[in-house]
């Protein structure tokens with residue numbers, strides 16, 4: 331596994347390190363000791379998958395507030411997405427900054443999203459499946475979101491939004507909320 335720091339504190343992208351042979355390849359997608367060595371959370375309690383039919387579908391931004399903050403390890407196993415994360419930790423040097431990553435079934439990149447980050451993605455193709463590990467149980471009362479179009483974030487989504495849940499269209503804007511967000 332090849333770990334790359336991102337411009338956001340504590341967030342990483344992870345490249346597979348495949349061992350190839352005549353059958354194809356083998357690669358680790360998560361390794362407790364490699365994660366722990368770099369201070370990444372290495373215990374996960376849930377694995378989720380989502381399937382999105384239409385190109386341009388947007389899910390997020392989502393996160394859970396303290397003490398239910400979750401790390402996520404995200405991979406796109408069919409099609410392609412633009413994955414965007416936002417640092418919501420007030421004490422962080424990258425507070426309220428965001429970064430976008432293209433995760434595809436071809437590049438097989440994984441994104442490590444630390445607790446205290448909001449997470450969203452837009453599908454860049456039809457029939458997209460995204461698979462992710464989560465470090466904390468789902469806690470609906472702790473669930474929060476940001477509006478994908480919040481100008482305070484300034485995220486440039488690559489496509490017009492074709493499908494969005496009612497929940498995701500209604501998250502409050504950052505300026506209308508009291509800190510702390512996380």
Ligand SMILES: Cc1cn([C@H]2C[C@H](O)[C@@H](COP(=O)(O)OP(=O)(O)O[C@H]3O[C@@H](C)C(=O)[C@@H](O)[C@H]3O)O2)c(=O)[nH]c1=O
Nearest residue numbers: 376378380389390391392393402449450451468495497
């Ligand atoms: C996240 C989650 C949802 N659900 C339920 C709630 C709801 O009825 C149904 C669909 O939930 P949502 O509409 O929130 O699904 P979705 O919009 O795909 O939510 C996901 O979005 C991405 C961006 C993330 O970062 C994930 O952590 C997760 O929040 O599934 C669970 O039962 N367990 C879970 O862990």
